[in-house]
Amino acid sequence: MTLWLHTLAIALLVSLGGALWRVWRGPSQADRMMAAQLIGTGGVAVLMVLAALQDWALLVVAFALATLAALAAVGFVKSESPDGAGDPEEAPPVKKMRGTGQDRAQNG
Amino acid sequence: MADIATYVLTGLGLVFFIAGTVGLIRFPDQFSRLHALTKGDNLGLGFIALGVAFQTETWAQVAMLLLIWGLALLAAGTVSQLVARAAVSESQKP
Amino acid sequence: MFRMQIFWTALFHRSLLLGGVWTSLTGAEALALGGLVTALAVWLSLRLLPATHPLVLWRAVRHIPRFIAGSVDGGVDVARRAFSPNMRLRPGWLEVQTDLPDGARVVLGGELSLMPGTLAAGSEDGKLLVHVLDTDAGFDNAIPREAEDIATIIGHKPKARP
Numbered sequence: 001m002t003l004w005l006h007t008l009a010i011a012l013l014v015s016l017g018g019a020l021w022r023v024w025r026g027p028s029q030a031d032r033m034m035a036a037q038l039i040g041t042g043g044v045a046v047l048m049v050l051a052a053l054q055d056w057a058l059l060v061v062a063f064a065l066a067t068l069a070a071l072a073a074v075g076f077v078k079s080e081s082p083d084g085a086g087d088p089e090e091a092p093p094v095k096k097m098r099g100t101g102q103d104r105a106q107n108g
Numbered sequence: 109m110a111d112i113a114t115y116v117l118t119g120l121g122l123v124f125f126i127a128g129t130v131g132l133i134r135f136p137d138q139f140s141r142l143h144a145l146t147k148g149d150n151l152g153l154g155f156i157a158l159g160v161a162f163q164t165e166t167w168a169q170v171a172m173l174l175l176i177w178g179l180a181l182l183a184a185g186t187v188s189q190l191v192a193r194a195a196v197s198e199s200q201k202p
Numbered sequence: 203m204f205r206m207q208i209f210w211t212a213l214f215h216r217s218l219l220l221g222g223v224w225t226s227l228t229g230a231e232a233l234a235l236g237g238l239v240t241a242l243a244v245w246l247s248l249r250l251l252p253a254t255h256p257l258v259l260w261r262a263v264r265h266i267p268r269f270i271a272g273s274v275d276g277g278v279d280v281a282r283r284a285f286s287p288n289m290r291l292r293p294g295w296l297e298v299q300t301d302l303p304d305g306a307r308v309v310l311g312g313e314l315s316l317m318p319g320t321l322a323a324g325s326e327d328g329k330l331l332v333h334v335l336d337t338d339a340g341f342d343n344a345i346p347r348e349a350e351d352i353a354t355i356i357g358h359k360p361k362a363r364p
Contacts, residue, residue, distance in 0.1 A: 001163075005118075030138055038149055041150070049160060063175065063227075128280075131281075140293050143280055
């Protein structure tokens with residue numbers, strides 16, 4: 001069991017490495033934030049596994065990380081809004097978006 | 109018995125985590141990537157929490173795992189909407 | 203009278219929720235302090251976010267299995283697409299007309315974001331913007347049912363549609 005849990009924790013960390021590639025390449029700020037979210041969730045998972053391996057008190061650390069990851073995303077969204085401190089729905093209406101999803105999917 | 113449940117459930121969790129990462133790298137546009145991330149990761153975290161729950165020593169630890177997963181689900185649902193909205197506004201900036 | 207009833211049910215639900223959080227964090231120790239902290243937290247939560255709708259707790263609980271099943275479906279679907287060589291993505295946007303109040307619309311959006319193939323991106327003029335991963339797969343069929351479930355949980359009566 002100990003061996004499996006160690007392997008699991010390492011595999012989770014490797015999968016987080018993939019998220020770091022997305023942080024590096026972007027292209028948009030939202031992409032980087034998503035990757036940071038993934039690292040938050042993955043970090044919580046690694047901490048849960050380590051809690052089973054080492055010390056159950058690590059669950060409290062996982063809880064704190066989950067809370068902070070959510071707050072980080074909220075901070076990002078607020079900084080992206082037009083006046084830098086508000087609600088993203090203040091942005092102008094999004095009429096131009098319709099139908100662009102399709103052509104974008106082609107050039108991936 | 110409990111060990112087998114842990115092997116299977118955490119293994120499944122790992123598969124969904126990897127799926128989330130693969131989707132984040134492979135999917136062609138940012139909104140599709142957000143789909144992969146939100147759904148894949150939370151399911152992965154759920155399975156890992158469930159798998160780890162079979163190794164716990166007290167009920168308080170099970171409650172704590174459940175609490176963390178509930179918080180992560182709630183945060184994922186809310187945060188993915190916010191990030192999607194920010195991405196919509198960002199992609200329209202001149 | 204009705205407003206008082208909403209207030210008391212909200213007080214009860216939030217005490218239950220926050221008390222539960224305290225108990226699972228501390229493992230049923232320091233209950234006196236916990237009672238005090240829970241009371242303060244409930245007071246703060248009612249002040250910052252006053253209750254506006256009578257939430258029906260057992261309906262919310264009854265909704266959980268469907269939500270879990272939906273999110274497992276969502277994860278499996280997205281994992282299959284991520285691992286398949288051609289991914290079969292056909293992304294597109296939908297506007298969902300809904301007359302749910304603000305908070306409930308956010309809950310609907312959050313739920314849709316975890317269900318298969320749909321992702322909410324906030325709302326515009328009371329319409330929910332939804333991104334779908336594959337416009338041909340019929341993911342949008344699940345939306346009205348979710349909206350209806352949430353409406354019954356908060357006791358919201360839909361306006362008659364023309």
